[in-house]
Structures are given as structure tokens and as C-alpha cells.
Amino acid sequence: MNYLQPERLDRLAREYVLxxxxxxxxxxxxxxxxxxxxxxxxxGAWQRRFDVLAASVPPVQPREATWRGLEQRLFAPAAxxxxxxxxxxxxxxxxxxxxLRSLGGALAGVLLCLVVLRTQPGLVGLEPATGQLPQSxxxxxxxxxxxxxxxxxxxxxxRQLTVKLLQPVGVPADRVAQLWALPRDxxxxxxxxxxxxxxxxxxxxxxxxxxxFFNVSRLAVxxxxxxxxxxxxxxxxxxxxxxxxxxx
Amino acid sequence: MSLPAVxxxxxxxxxxxxxxxxxxxxxxxxxxCAHLLGVALRILNDRDRAEEVLQEAFMxxxxxxxxxxxxxAAPMTWLINIVRNKAIDALRSGRAERASTGALDDxxxxxxxxxxxxxxxxxxEGLAKARxxxxxxxxxxxxxQALALAYYRGMVHTDIAVALGAPVGTAKAWxxxxxxxxxxxxxxxxxxxx
Numbered sequence: 001m002n003y004l005q006p007e008r009l010d011r012l013a014r015e016y017v018l019x020x021x022x023x024x025x026x027x028x029x030x031x032x033x034x035x036x037x038x039x040x041x042x043x044g045a046w047q048r049r050f051d052v053l054a055a056s057v058p059p060v061q062p063r064e065a066t067w068r069g070l071e072q073r074l075f076a077p078a079a080x081x082x083x084x085x086x087x088x089x090x091x092x093x094x095x096x097x098x099x100l101r102s103l104g105g106a107l108a109g110v111l112l113c114l115v116v117l118r119t120q121p122g123l124v125g126l127e128p129a130t131g132q133l134p135q136s137x138x139x140x141x142x143x144x145x146x147x148x149x150x151x152x153x154x155x156x157x158x159r160q161l162t163v164k165l166l167q168p169v170g171v172p173a174d175r176v177a178q179l180w181a182l183p184r185d186x187x188x189x190x191x192x193x194x195x196x197x198x199x200x201x202x203x204x205x206x207x208x209x210x211x212x213f214f215n216v217s218r219l220a221v222x223x224x225x226x227x228x229x230x231x232x233x234x235x236x237x238x239x240x241x242x243x244x245x246x247x248x
Numbered sequence: 249m250s251l252p253a254v255x256x257x258x259x260x261x262x263x264x265x266x267x268x269x270x271x272x273x274x275x276x277x278x279x280x281c282a283h284l285l286g287v288a289l290r291i292l293n294d295r296d297r298a299e300e301v302l303q304e305a306f307m308x309x310x311x312x313x314x315x316x317x318x319x320x321a322a323p324m325t326w327l328i329n330i331v332r333n334k335a336i337d338a339l340r341s342g343r344a345e346r347a348s349t350g351a352l353d354d355x356x357x358x359x360x361x362x363x364x365x366x367x368x369x370x371x372x373e374g375l376a377k378a379r380x381x382x383x384x385x386x387x388x389x390x391x392x393q394a395l396a397l398a399y400y401r402g403m404v405h406t407d408i409a410v411a412l413g414a415p416v417g418t419a420k421a422w423x424x425x426x427x428x429x430x431x432x433x434x435x436x437x438x439x440x441x442x
Contacts, residue, residue, distance in 0.1 A: 014427050017329065018398050019336045020405055044320035047329050049434050052383075053399050054328050056374035059282035060289050066299045067277060070306050075270065 006038075013042035017050060133247055137209050139219035141242040143167075149240050150195060152179070152219055154209040156248065161203040163195050169240065171197045175223040179203070180234055181244070184217040191228035195221055206230070219244045258323035266313035277306055280324065284331045290367075291335040291402040301338050305331045336402045367396035383433040391426030394419055 015021040016029050033039045135156040143149045149169060154161040163179070171177045177197065180189040192212070193203035205212060221240040228234075258279060264272035281302060288298040288305075308330055316326050371392055375383045387395070390412065397403040397411055409419035 014431075015423075018395070018423070018427070019332065019402050020398050020423055022340070022404050040317070040320060044317070044325075047321050047325045049430060049439070050399060051322070051325050051328070052378045052380070052434070052439070053371055053374045053396075054283075054287060055377055056370045057283065057286040057290055057400070060285045060298075061282045062285045062299055062302055066303055067274075067281070070277070070303045071274075073303070074273075074307060074310055 009039055009042050013039065014046045017043055017046040135246075135248040137213040137216075137244060138247050139242060139244040141219055141221060141240040143240055148242075150179075150219075150221065150242075152244075153247075154205065154213070156210050156246075158209050159205045159207070161192060161205055161209070162200065163193075163203060164200045165196065165198050168198050169195065169221070171223060175225060176227055177221050177239075178224040178228050178234070180220045180222065180228075180238075181212065181216040182218040182220055182241075184215050189220065189234055191230065191232055192219070194227045213244060216244050218242065259318060262309075262313055262316055262323045262326075265310065266316065273310060276309070280327055281306075283324070284327060287328055288331050288335040290370075290400045291332065291339055293401075297338055297342070298335070301331065301334045305334045308334070332402075339402045367400040368393045370400055371396040378439070380433060380437050380439070382436060383430060386429040386433045387426055390414075390422045391429065394422035395426040395430070398423060 012021060012025075012029050012032075016026065016033075021029055029039075033043060136158075137154050137156065139150075139152040140148055141150040141152070148166050151164045151166055152161055153164075169177050177195040179192040179195050181192050182189045192205070195201065218241060220234075220238040220242075222234045222236045222238055224235050258276065261272045261276040261279070265276055284305065285298055285302050288301045289295065292298045292301065305327075309327065316323070320326075321329070368389075372384065393412055394408050397408050401407075403411065405416055405420045405423065408414075408423065409416040412419060412422075414422075
């Protein structure tokens with residue numbers, strides 16, 4: 001079929017612009033359009049004609065969330081995309097991941113997966129397929145010389161804190177490196193757990209990160225004779241300290 | 249052209265967006281979003297989906313502003329067509345989904361009594377605004393209704409036939425002749441010549 005014969009081109013262009021060119025014919029014409037300046041001009045002419053009709057459409061102001069979501073989708077790849085109408089989120093991607101049908105046949109398997117996912121999402125490699133970091137709290141503690149020493153991270157709704165030592169922490173044999181959370185309002189620090197001297201550790205949290213860290217602006221480490229229990233206060237100076245931020 | 253309330257600097261905003269100038273993107277969005285959402289909402293008749301389409305259209309704009317050709321279309325014309333194409337795709341994929349689930353409802357085809365008249369009112373207003381009374385006379389009511397349902401509602405020939413209670417062949421002919429006459433009468437007053 002010769003799409004570029006002028007009369008045929010004009011008929012296709014006008015039905016394409018109007019929207020009455022459908023299905024395969026519409027897709028084929030889009031391919032012609034991408035390659036043919038003549039087709040582009042024919043479509044442009046019809047688009048200008050239809051401007052007359054577009055002019056009478058009453059404007060409708062979009063919600064502010066639509067702009068914010070657009071900005072995030074385009075310019076903030078590290079932050080989770082804002083749902084257009086509050087429909088997205090973890091539930092939505094889990095839903096897409098499993099699909100409604102799989103729930104019928106393999107409910108037990110899905111529930112097992114969910115348990116694994118809740119505790120160790122990284123284990124099975126099932127991160128949200130957005131290329132974005134999950135919503136998390138992240139702390140970076142530095143030593144007295146300002147050199148980063150400990151990276152602490154926890155998913156927003158998780159109950160584990162991963163602690164990675166960026167340089168060995170000098171802990172005397174009779175001491176432990178105790179991690180503290182320092183609330184933003186200046187109230188008393190509360191103990192989180194014990195940091196290893198080298199390597200990486202996963203600390204179990206007494207409550208969800210969101211509950212513990214929501215109002216925490218800094219994390220710090222003291223050297224204690226024994227792990228601090230709930231309600232205890234730091235027994236020495238902070239040897240490491242740094243900001244705790246929300247990663248979303 | 250005759251689109252209302254279009255700030256004069258859309259072309260330069262679009263040119264800056266093509267160069268990945270983020271400072272130009274928000275003003276472009278703010279200046280055009282309400283009119284474009286109006287267009288998408290007419291077609292989809294669903295506020296959430298229309299806003300989603302608007303968002304996707306502007307993602308396209310950011311990525312493809314370089315392909316905008318000022319010699320082919322005014323900025324607003326180009327934007328309207330991105331939004332209309334996305335809305336039409338969304339409308340039809342939504343229908344395909346409903347059809348493939350087997351729960352085919354007649355929602356897409358069922359047209360309340362006044363639904364065919366409202367798009368025609370928009371079309372008449374559009375022609376009147378552009379002061380092209382010759383077009384009003386050239387297009388008979390059936391042609392105006394058929395064109396209006398296709399343009400404002402994204403209807404295809406079979407939908408138009410159902411909405412206007414006519415055979416599909418007749419609906420096709422109304423659209424075809426309507427387009428012929430629209431082209432002629434706009435050409436006669438020096439608008440939209442090819």
C-alpha cells in the first residue's frame with residue numbers, strides 16, 4: 001500500500017488526528033509518521049484545523065499531586081514516585097508482582113513469600129522494579145576527625161537495622177560499642193543495639209523503624225561496659241556521631 | 249490560531265525544555281495543564297485516569313520536546329495532540345481490558361440521552377468562537393454530531409453509529425463528509441490550509 005499518495009495520506013492523517021483510525025491501521029500510520037515528512041505535514045495541517053474544536057473545551061485545573069508526581073517521576077529517581085491518585089505503594093507493587101490470579105491457586109506459597117519478603121526482601125531479589133531505593137532511615141556516623149565510620153540503614157517499616165562499619169572502630173576488650181538514637185527535640189537518647197568492631201551486623205529492633213526513628217535526627221556510639229538496656233543513659237562521651245535521615 | 253489564553257512564550261519554553269532546562273518545564277506545565285486536562289477528561293470521563301494521562305503526556309514532553317517542529321504546529325497544538333493520543337490509547341486499552349475479562353459491560357457504548365448533544369454544543373461553540381459561520385452552515389447536524397463524538401469523546405465509527413442510532417456505514421460517511429466540509433470551509437476563510 002502506498003501511504004504517501006497525497007489523497008490517501010490526507011485521508012489517513014485526518015482520521016488519525018480525529019482518532020477514528022484504529023487498531024493496527026493506527027499503529028502502522030504512526031510508523032509511517034515517524035519516517036515521512038509528508039505524513040508529518042499532513043497530520044500537522046489537520047491538527048491545526050482541529051484547534052478550532054479544542055478551543056471550546058472548558059479547562060479543568062489538575063490536582064497539585066499530579067505535578068508533584070510528575071516532578072518525582074522525572075527528576076527524583078531516588079525518591080518513590082508519588083501516586084497520581086493515592087493508589088500506588090507497596091500494596092500496589094505486591095499486587096502487580098503476584099497478580100490476583102496467583103492468590104487463588106497458591107495462597108500458601110504466596111503467604112510464605114510474603115513472610116520472606118517482609119523479613120528479608122533482598123534475599124529473593126524482589127525489590128520494587130522501579131530502580132528506586134526503598135523508603136528507609138539512613139544514618140552516617142563519623143569519628144572525631146569527621147571521617148565516616150558507621151553506616152546504619154533500616155527500611156521505613158522494617159524491624160531490623162543493618163550496620164556497616166566503614167572503618168574499624170577501636171573498641172577496648174572490656175567495652176562494647178553501643179548505638180544510640182538522639183531525638184530531634186533534644187530529649188534523652190535511647191539505646192538501639194551493639195555495633196560490631198568490624199564488618200556488618202543486623203540488629204533486631206524492638207519496634208518498627210518508623211516508630212523508633214520518626215523523630216530521631218542523629219545517631220551516636222558510646223563505649224559502654226555492657227550493652228545498654230531500655231531506659232539507660234549513655235555512660236560516656238559519643239565517640240561516633242552523625243545525622244539520621246529519611247530516605248524518601 | 250484561536251486557542252484562548254495561550255501565553256506568547258510557549259514556544260520558547262518548549263525550546264528550553266528541549267535543551268533539558270528544568271526551569272522552563274514547570275511554567276510550561278502551569279500554562280497549559282488546565283486546558284490539556286480538560287481535553288483528556290472529555291475523552292476519558294474519569295478524573296483519575298485523565299490526570300494520569302496528563303502526567304504521562306508531560307513525561308513525553310520532557311523526553312521528546314526536541315522532536316517538536318515549530319513549522320508544523322503551534323506549541324499548544326502539539327501538546328493537545330500528545331494528550332489526545334494518550335487519552336485515546338488509554339480509553340481503548342481500558343475497553344480491551346474490560347472485554348478480555350469477559351465481563352463485557354455496555355458502559356463504553358451506552359450513551360445517555362444528552363451525551364451526544366453536549367459534544368456537539370462544544371463543537372458549535374468552537375466554530376462560533378473562531379467566527380466561522382460558513383462552517384456551521386456547511387456541516388449538517390448529523391455531521392456535526394459525528395465529528396463532535398469522535399473528537400471530544402474519542403469515539404470510533406461503531407460507537408458513533410450506536411450513539412446516533414445509525415448504521416456504521418452511515419456514521420462513517422458523516423465523519424468523512426464532515427471532515428471534507430470542515431477542511432473546505434476552514435480553507436475558505438484562510439484557516440488550517442494544508
